[in-house]
Amino acid sequence: MLSGRALFVAFVTLSVVTVACSSDERRIAIGAGETVEDAGAPTPPSFDTPEDAGDASTATSDAARPGIAMCIATECPYPFGTCGGTAGTNTAFACGTNLLADKNNCGTCGNVCPQSSAFPELNMDTQCVDGACRRQCVPRSGVQYGDCNGLVDDGCETNLNSNPDHCGLCGNSCPSGPDGERRCINGQCGCPFGQTWCDPVGCTDTSIDDTNCGACGNVCQGTDAGPPPPNMEYRCQQGKCAQLRCSSGFADCNGKLQEDGCEVHIVSDSKNCGACGNVCLAGQRCLPKGNTVACGCEPLETLCKSGNQEFCADLLNDTRNCGACGYTCPSKGGYVAACRKGFCEYDCSPGRGDCDGDVRNGCETDLMINGRHCGACGNQCDTAAGQPCISGSCLMVECDGGVVTK
Structure with a gap:
């Protein structure tokens, strides 16, 4: 049935230690319209059919359906883990590490993927993909590289910006141009439409190029037609x-x-x-x-x-001319600047919050993972019991065997 399935219930704080609720622990009933055991537990939302909606049989069925007792979760849901880390970072919080994507905790806590410095001259780096460290090609100085021979020893050996056999991606072979040459230019075969390849300048528009006018190498010389008309x-x-x-x-x-x-x-x-x-x-x-x-x-x-x-x-809404010509709203870390009615205002980026009220450190709090500020500043999960904040919600699960009946 539904037992063991993790549910996210936002902004709920309860005092329990284990996932399974005992008779002395508080429960939340989802679906029955009432709670059991503890009179101090929050009143749950009612899902009964309103009197003016639906038929009588539906209303009776919904009212008779048993509720689901919810308990505070203390174990991390897949794929999150508690790996520890520097205070203030995501990994310092309960269930703050995504083991499928964290390079420093890939697949399991402490499994660090090698840095690009481990592969000198190979144009490679590693990423954590689905919980495994995988080598990936990375650009160098604006040049894209690819592993086109499939050999690990030489890494990403192919320049995809200029190799006519692997232009833009491995296996993309460029055809010969009008001059019989095969050229890969910035990852594209040949020159852009309307341009011609002319040594040594490269691609140019011969219809307006004074040094390649009508044909490569045709340099326009001075004219004896006299001075040109004005402008x-x-x-x-x-x-x-x-x-x-x-x-x-x-x-x-x-x-x-x-x-x-x-x-x-x-x-x-x-x-x-x-x-x-x-x-x-x-x-x-x-x-x-x-x-x-x-x-x-x-x-x-x-x-x-x-x-x-x-x-x-627009002096009312332009962040580069807010309230006065030339006045730019100053940038602040973690904030998104906005000009409203001629005044600079600052909003936190989605998922961030200014919970200490100090504008100097911007929106310092990650509301998606911080158990003391889960989803909103001041909304605290039961961190003493080990309840984690996942995606901005304090984690709850169905209590083991916790079906509530009337």
Whole structure:
């Protein structure tokens, strides 16, 4: 039946020592709507069918169903263990160690998986996986490695970023390119779409590259066409050298290239904001917004200035401009900063709590495992009896043979 199955009942503290409840121990009845033995035990929730819901037969059946007596658990549920450790760390708490994933207590307390320093030059480390220490390949200086020959002695021998026989992953072979060469570039076969491999620069867009214009090695030279029109330059354009194009941030909006060149600064012109003909409303200005520009600020936004740059900011909710332009909410350990109505406020990350009230050490408490603050600050499990806090709940189990009847 249900005996021995672990149940998590949040925020319950009882004084018992063993899992099996005796006649002198307090019980909690789940499902019967009442408790037995001890009048001081908390009144359990009722699961009886309300008068206006369901039929009479269902209500009678639910009311007659026996409850389940619950006792404080003192043994760790699988796969947790009590391994001891430095005060304040998870392993210092009862059942604070996950034996399936803890590198220092893998499978059993004290079984430490070797560190990467035990495998010099092999691009390897160990992880605790399902309670066993397993070797895994790790990146070095941004390079991904793989064990593609299956030999333990040479570790993760293959550079997956550049090996054309194992590009990105073991066994992924790159085909030959237009020049007959097989290339693996950052774990991908060949150059990205629209680019060509040109020595020595690598992948490049030959339609705009002045040193590889239209073809690898075709360097654009100076032109005798005279100086370019205003805000224009001779560059590689559509794979051809000495082509006039607008300088960055400018556009030809009147169609008179030879007379005034690219006459409009589209990152600041309110009549051509971001593009020719994009007119801002009266009173609006053309302002930078992220990687583009936009007309004015949105409602509830404020025009801010940093150096020579103007930008829009929500002073009520922006943590980088909270209450005033340029004011960034300071970071604090264990906290998540938020700007609310122009004031910096701090919340603990999920599963963490500031239980000592000291902002200097942030959200110092792990509410998922700390028996003195289980699920919430101040919610204490019966630590004297050995009751653990698992996933933010004080652990309870069914009492041995503890079926409660009326």
